[in-house]
Amino acid sequence: xxxxxxxxxxxxxxxxxxxxxxxxxxxxxxxxxxxxxxxxxxxxxxxxxxxxxxxxxxxxxxxxxxxxxxxxxxxxxxxxxxxxxxxxxxxxxxxxxxxxxxxxxxxxxxxxxxxxxxxxxxxxxxxxxxxxxxxxxxxxxxxxxxxxxxxxxxxxxxxxxxxxxxxxxxxxxxxxxxxxxx
Amino acid sequence: xxxxxxxxxxxxxxxxxxxxxxxxxxxxxxxxxxxxxxxxxxxxxxxxxxxxxxxxxxxxxxxxxxxxxxxxxxxxxxxxxxxxxxxxxxxxxxxxxxxxxxxxxxxxxxxxxxxxxxxxxxxxxxxxxxxxxxxxxxxxxxxxxxxxxxxxxxxxxxxxxxxxxxxxxxxxxxxxxxxxxxxxxxxxxxxxxxxxxxxxxxxxxxxxxxxxxxxxxxxxxxxxxxxxxxxxxxxxxxxxxxxxxxxxxxxxxxxxxxxxxxxxxxxxxxxxxxxxxxxxxxxxxxxxxxxxxxxxxxxxxxxxxxxxxxxxxxxxxxxxxxxxxxxxxxxxxxxxxxxxxxxxxxxxxxxxxxxxxxxxxxxxxxxxxxxxxxxxxxxxxxxxxxxxxxxxxxxxxxxxxxxxxxxxxxxxxxxxxxxxxxxxxxxxxxxxxxxxxxxxxxxxxxxxxxxxxxxxxxxxxxxxxxxxxxxxxxxxxxxxxxxxxxxxxxxxxxxxxxxxxxxxxxxxxxxxxxxxxxxxxxxxxxxxxxxxxxxxxxxxxxxxxxxxxxxxxxxxxxxxxxxxxxxxxxxxxxxxxxxxxxx
Ligand SMILES: Cc1ncc(C[n+]2csc(CCOP(=O)(O)OP(=O)(O)O)c2C)c(N)n1
Ligand SMILES: [Mg+2]
Numbered sequence: 091x092x093x094x095x096x097x098x099x100x101x102x103x104x105x106x107x108x109x110x111x112x113x114x115x116x117x118x119x120x121x122x123x124x125x126x127x128x129x130x131x132x133x134x135x136x137x138x139x140x141x142x143x144x145x146x147x148x149x150x151x152x153x154x155x156x157x158x159x160x161x162x163x164x165x166x167x168x169x170x171x172x173x174x175x176x177x178x179x180x181x182x183x184x185x186x187x188x189x190x191x192x193x194x195x196x197x198x199x200x201x202x203x204x205x206x207x208x209x210x211x212x213x214x215x216x217x218x219x220x221x222x223x224x225x226x227x228x229x230x231x232x233x234x235x236x237x238x239x240x241x242x243x244x245x246x247x248x249x250x251x252x253x254x255x256x257x258x259x260x261x262x263x264x265x266x267x268x269x270x271x272x
Numbered sequence: 273x274x275x276x277x278x279x280x281x282x283x284x285x286x287x288x289x290x291x292x293x294x295x296x297x298x299x300x301x302x303x304x305x306x307x308x309x310x311x312x313x314x315x316x317x318x319x320x321x322x323x324x325x326x327x328x329x330x331x332x333x334x335x336x337x338x339x340x341x342x343x344x345x346x347x348x349x350x351x352x353x354x355x356x357x358x359x360x361x362x363x364x365x366x367x368x369x370x371x372x373x374x375x376x377x378x379x380x381x382x383x384x385x386x387x388x389x390x391x392x393x394x395x396x397x398x399x400x401x402x403x404x405x406x407x408x409x410x411x412x413x414x415x416x417x418x419x420x421x422x423x424x425x426x427x428x429x430x431x432x433x434x435x436x437x438x439x440x441x442x443x444x445x446x447x448x449x450x451x452x453x454x455x456x457x458x459x460x461x462x463x464x465x466x467x468x469x470x471x472x473x474x475x476x477x478x479x480x481x482x483x484x485x486x487x488x489x490x491x492x493x494x495x496x497x498x499x500x501x502x503x504x505x506x507x508x509x510x511x512x513x514x515x516x517x518x519x520x521x522x523x524x525x526x527x528x529x530x531x532x533x534x535x536x537x538x539x540x541x542x543x544x545x546x547x548x549x550x551x552x553x554x555x556x557x558x559x560x561x562x563x564x565x566x567x568x569x570x571x572x573x574x575x576x577x578x579x580x581x582x583x584x585x586x587x588x589x590x591x592x593x594x595x596x597x598x599x600x601x602x603x604x605x606x607x608x609x610x611x612x613x614x615x616x617x618x619x620x621x622x623x624x625x626x627x628x629x630x631x632x633x634x635x636x637x638x639x640x641x642x643x644x645x646x647x648x649x650x651x652x653x654x655x656x657x658x659x660x661x662x663x664x665x666x667x668x669x670x671x672x673x674x675x676x677x678x679x680x681x682x683x684x685x686x687x688x689x690x691x692x693x694x695x696x697x698x699x700x701x702x703x704x705x706x707x708x709x710x711x712x713x714x715x716x717x718x719x720x721x722x723x724x725x726x727x728x729x730x731x732x733x734x735x736x737x738x739x740x741x742x743x744x745x746x747x748x749x750x751x752x753x754x755x756x757x758x759x760x761x762x763x764x765x766x767x768x769x770x771x772x773x774x775x776x777x778x779x780x781x782x783x784x785x786x787x788x789x790x791x792x793x794x795x796x797x798x799x800x801x802x803x804x805x806x807x808x809x810x811x812x813x814x815x816x817x818x819x820x821x822x823x824x825x826x827x828x829x830x831x832x833x834x835x836x837x838x839x840x841x842x843x844x845x846x847x848x849x850x851x852x853x854x855x
Pocket of ligand 2: 750
């Protein structure tokens with residue numbers, strides 16, 4: 091991994107308790123990191139939520155933040171995703187100005203990108219796009235020319251490829267610290 | 273089936289957790305807890321005069337005994353007054369449990385009278401905190417709070433209890449064990465790593481054991497003693513670890529860091545191996561990090577994985593409790609050294625000895641000159657027994673205390689290391705005395721610090737908790753003055769207090785304590801003897817010390833440890849802001 095500024099995706103399995111989101115977000119703020127996106131939702135296990143946090147950092151301090159996160163009592167497990175071996179997706183709704191002949195061009199873009207049209211008015215078209223973050227960026231760049239009225243994104247979610255779930259994985263931070271397990 | 277109020281369940285749970293004392297101040301939201309304290313609960317409540325005092329008293333109790341200290345406050349301002357001690361306990365890993373009342377749940381979030389979001393406020397300064405909304409959860413929460421506060425890397429835990437939850441009836445049930453799936457500290461060190469560490473120790477020519485507060489927390493002083501003596505390994509004890517290894521031992525080099533001994537600082541700079549035991553490479557120890565111990569490989573033992581590699585990369589990282597890991601190191605070292613004993617490092621040990629002789633801490637007390645603070649500390653120590661517990665505030669006096677007191681045992685030195693909280697000493701001394709009523713407790717305080725929490729002398733008198741408070745009164749915020757002297761061209765700004773205001777002797781008397789003023793060196797011993805002979809009341813000694821005295825050696829903030837300044841004569845004052853260090 092390079093040492094420069096870079097987006098990292100972290101999954102955190104957390105207890106579904108009041109204040110957990112504040113604890114996690116507060117820790118990033120206190121250590122001086124900017125959260126790029128944060129998505130939370132329930133998991134396969136009742137009582138546990140999963141947070142996907144995209145953060146802009148350098149590699150070394152990120153290790154410090156994952157170790158600190160892992161110390162939070164309500165955090166069960168942390169996983170830093172390796173882009174090569176994980177699936178990352180995001181959902182976005184974008185309302186684009188669509189007057190006159192722009193309408194047709196926007197619909198063409200929508201069809202090339204295989205995204206859904208979810209609302210149409212005399213002046214706008216709203217697209218629903220899901221997929222890899224790069225795909226959403228490419229789409230946004232194209233439709234930006236027409237004028238974006240508003241935009242809402244869920245933030246990234248991620249799972250590792252392969253058979254194992256987050257709970258089977260050895261915490262990277264614990265491994266590097268040489269402990270006998272987290 | 274027993275039903276009882278939430279408040280009674282709380283007190284019973286505290287009792288079963290072994291709590292003997294609570295330091296606190298009541299208020300509207302916490303009143304339900306105070307009623308059963310009248311005649312039902314065996315727990316002693318010590319009424320402090322400020323919640324900050326209650327918090328530091330709980331810390332002092334924990335430092336002195338190793339058991340968790342408990343403090344209590346009402347909602348709103350009661351809770352916010354606990355912020356400083358909680359932050360202090362977080363930085364110094366002190367196990368305390370704070371209990372706060374909260375406004376009733378139906379009005380939480382309504383800006384009700386004396387409402388403050390204390391769990392929100394204290395999130396970053398506690399190890400964990402809880403807001404309990406169901407009386408049935410109180411007992412389990414208390415169990416979890418004590419478990420979290422006292423295990424792994426210890427720290428402060430706060431429990432916020434709304435008044436209606438305290439008043440509601442609940443069924444009593446005591447959970448036998450605590451289950452926290454997200455909290456499983458690693459306590460047992462990895463044996464393979466221990467073997468690597470011991471091999472590295474045996475191969476080293478210039479090793480230093482860099483001992484931090486974790487050794488005290490883990491009660492690992494005996495194991496440390498065996499490791500040091502078995503391997504003939506020199507020891508430095510940080511400000512947090514004074515007393516973890518006896519100062520009188522020939523292998524002890526004393527305190528490292530900004531105001532450490534020349535030998536301790538330089539030994540680390542020249543070492544080829546640092547064995548960090550429960551220490552965290554704090555900036556006050558390392559100086560300029562890039563220039564710190566440049567030749568040393570590092571073995572880093574800590575119970576907190578986040579400390580390892582945080583400031584300095586470790587060649588052999590070992591996550592675990594210091595007592596477990598050091599005991600394993602001793603066994604492995606014994607096995608590998610066998611009959612042959614440690615490798616010959618006589619040149620290194622001789623070098624250290626030579627530095628110790630050439631560069632001891634020094635000061636110049638003229639018989640007819642102004643009283644020097646170091647002399648007062650030395651006499652306070654000389655006339656005390658080894659079981660005396662010494663507590664310090666924050667400033668020059670704290671450094672004099674750490675430098676000139678001779679520490680022989682762990683848990684006999686209590687101070688605010690990480691946060692540097694002025695006002696710590698008086699209430700922490702009170703708490704220490706409650707925890708160790710058989711030991712003499714001496715607070716070495718500054719005149720500035722003393723004024724921040726002196727009100728707890730009232731608690732000392734009314735609750736009959738006597739200690740000695742030796743104020744090293746220089747009439748200044750001395751440590752700040754020293755920096756202005758050295759780095760701001762002697763332009764003194766906002767540091768003069770006036771040694772006569774307040775009149776510390778009269779103030780002591782007003783609080784029901786004994787006040788003694790000492791102005792000349794030849795009065796020192798008689799005053800200390802008198803103070804030590806009084807055991808039914810606290811005694812305040814107002815030592816009028818030379819305000820121009822400075823703490824040396826000194827490594828200016830941000831400078832390399834190689835640029836250690838031995839004394840004031842070596843200083844080149846600068847007003848160049850580029851050169852001025854950052855506090
Ligand atoms: C609560 C708080 N405020 C300010 C400081 C900054 N500070 C550090 S040492 C010091 C001076 C302490 O004065 P005094 O208690 O008289 O001790 P001295 O240095 O004179 O021995 C100050 C103001 C601090 N550490 N804590
Ligand atoms: Mg002073």
